[in-house]
Structures are given as structure tokens and as C-alpha cells.
Amino acid sequence: MLYENKIQEIVRLIKGSDKTFALTGAGISTESGIPDYRSPGTGLWEKQDPAKTASLSALRRDPAFFYSTNLKRWTAFNDAQPNTAHTALAQLEKMGLLDGVITQNIDSLHVKAGSKTVWEVHGHLRTCRCMDCRASHSFDHLVQSFDNGENPPRCLKCGGVLRPDVVLFEDQMNDDYYQVTFEISGCQLLLVVGSSLTVYPVAGLPSYAKEIVIINNTSTPYDNEAAVVVHESAGKVFRDIMHKLGVTL
Template identity: 75%
Template sequence: MQYNEKIQKIAQLIRESKKTLALTGAGISTESGIPDYRSPGTGLWEKHDPVKTASLSALRRDPAQFYALNLERWTAYGNARPNVAHYALARLEKMGLLLGVITQNIDSLHVRAGSTRVWEVHGHLRTCHCMDCRKTYPFDFLVARFRQGENPPACTACSGILRPDVVLFEDRMNEDFFQATQVISGCQLLIVVGSSLTVYPVAGLPGVARQLVIINRTPTPWDEEATVVVNSSAGQVLRDVMAELGEVIPADYGT
């Protein structure tokens, strides 16, 4: 299929589906200025071994180094703004054409774009908690303590080490993931946006959907199973799909 035919087909699938979900990965946020993790030549994990820098054992072994390596990168996410792709998915939900978004991202951009049903299967950076007493704090509290020279940031109640509410390497999956595995049951159409579909267990979710659309700049292991594959910009593709559905989203929407 040519590009325009693919756009028309995706719009048709969305119209006809009675239960549609989106599954998003780092590629949907690159257009908001957030680097992805696995793209050849540019992926973050080509520069840093995640098991050594962003794992539960790394946090426990040397929490000061863990924060020195990761915190500034995470706080930069707070300056990012949702892009057209995020707004398109939020609009699809409001139109009743999308049940919700399952996301691997921790940047909260779907929430900021207005999506109300979001399953953040790798957690988020809005809160943190004490590893000892489990007291919860806003993530900004952790950042403020770090920038005041406290590394690692500590709990004010028991002096335990604080950790962000994200799923680190070696962590068990969070409650959102288990909810997502239930929500996706009976899914007629899954729209994958910006995910390499290589990180399990999330990469197994497409197998539950009856039909699959993949929008990603590079090939994925699920491409042969998909009804439509578009290797292009998530923002461009979703803006064109929305136009096909009669909804105009300007390229600079939300900026």
C-alpha cells in the first residue's frame, strides 16, 4: 500500500472497531524532544548499560551514583510538551473511538495531553516513595532535596532512601501493567505508536488484539502480523489519520 492508502485503511479500521486501544513507546515522545532508548546510533542504552545505571540493584548498591546518573535526565522530561501524536490519541478517546492508552513511557505526556484512561505500565515521575516506610512524596520533593545537596534524597519520616515511582530494571511490573492485561482482553484493534516491541512482558500484548496497526520509524518483530505498518513520524501519521476521520489537528497544536 502507498502512504495515503495506509492512512485511509487505518481510519477505516478505527471506525469499524468496537474496542480500540493504543500502545505507545519512546518513539511517540521523541518529537517532544525526549530521546529514545534503543534506536541504532542514538539510543540511550547504547551509551549506558541500563543494568548498571537504571536498575534496582544499581539503586541499592550505590544510590548516590544512581541519582547522579539518572535524575537530571528524568527532570528534563518535565520540560517536554505533548506533541501532535499525544493530542491525536487524546482526541480519539474524546470522540469515543479509543478506549485508552497503554504506555511504556514515564514522561506523563499522555496525561498532559488530556488522555484520561492511561495505563502507565513502567510507572511515572509524578511521585516517589520511601524504600523503607513507603511514605509517598511528590517527585518534585525528591528533586528539590537532591538539588539542595542531599544525595541520595531521604525520607523525612524515617531517613530511608527515596525512589521514583518508575519500574526499574529488575523491578516487578506495576499494577497498571496487570490492569492493562485485563483491559486489552477482547481488543479488536491495537494501534502501536513508537514502540520497538522488544521489551517484555509489554511486547507480548499485541498478540491479544484481533488486528494490529504499527506506526514506528523502524521495523518491529510484530510487523508481519500487522494489518498496516507505517515507518514514519508518529505525529505526521496520526495527524493524517485524524484528518481522514474529519478532525484537523495543526502541526503546532499545543505549542
């Protein structure tokens, strides 16, 4: 199918669906300057083993090393801005054509773009909590503590080690994930954007949808089951989708 025909078919599916969700992965944020995890040559996990550096056991074993290794990368997310794809999804929700965004990303770019219904199934970097007393703090406090020479950053209440409110390797999934497995029931159309669909349990969510559209630079295990597959950048595809819907981004 030609690219133009694919865009027309995606628009037809969006208009015809009464319950549509988007599932986004790291690929939607690369145009905002955030590298993804698994792209050959540039993926973050090609440079380090996440089981050794970004896992719950790594944090417990050596919290100072954990923060020295990960915090600079995470704070870089705070400077990133939403791109066309994030803005388009927020606009689709505003137009009543999208029921919500399920994201694997921790960069908060959907929230920044104005999306109102967002399930951050791997958490976010807006808050953190104490590993001992579980008191909540802003993520800014964690960063400021680290920048002031406190490594690992400590809880203001009990002095325990702080941890970000993200789902680390070896962590249990968060409440957003369990909520979305209920909310997605009856989904007519799932727009998969920038996800390789290889990380479980989130990679199993497309099985809840009647029809799937995949927008990703590389192939996924679900390509053969999708109604439309577009191997292009998310920004380009959504700019063209919104143009067909009469919206200029």
C-alpha cells in the first residue's frame, strides 16, 4: 500500500472507531532529542546493561553508583519538549477521536503536550519516594540533593535513600498498568507509535484491540496482524494524519 493510501486508511479507521487508544514507546520521543533504547548503534542499552545499572537490585546494591550512572540521562529528559506526534495525540483527544494515551515513556512529554488522559505504565520523573518510610518528594528535590553532593539523595523525613517513581527492571508494574488493562477492554483501534512491542507485559496490550495501526521506524512482532503498518517517523505520519483531518500543526 502506498504511503498516501496508508494515511487515508488510518484516518478512516480513526473516524470510524468509537474507542481508540494510543500506545507509545521510546520511538515517539526521539524527535524530541531523547534516544531510544534498542536502535542499532544508538540505543541506550547497547552502551550499558540495564540489569546492572537501572534495576532495583542495582539501586539496592550500590545506590551511589545507580545515581551516578542514571541521573544525568534522566535529568536530560526535563529539557526535552513535545514534538509533532505528542501534540497531534493531544489534539486528537481534544477532538474526541482519542480516548487516552498509554505510554512506556517516563519523559512526561505527553503531559507537557496537553494530553489529559495518560497512563504512564513505566512511571515518570516528576516525583520520587523514600525506600524506607515511603514519603513522597518532588524529583527536583532528588536532583538538587545530588547536585549538592548528597549521593545517594536522601529523604527529608527519615534520611532513607530516595528512588524515582519509575518502574525499574525487577520492579512490579505500577497502578497505571493494571488500570489500563481494565480501561482498554473493548478497544476498537489501538495506535501503536514508536514501540518495538518487545517489552512485556506492555507488549501484550495490542491483543486487547480489535484493530491495530503501527507507526514505527522498524518492524514489530505485530506487523502481520496490523490493519496498517507505516515505517516512518511518528512526526511525519501524524503531521499528515492531522492535515487530512483539517488540522495544521
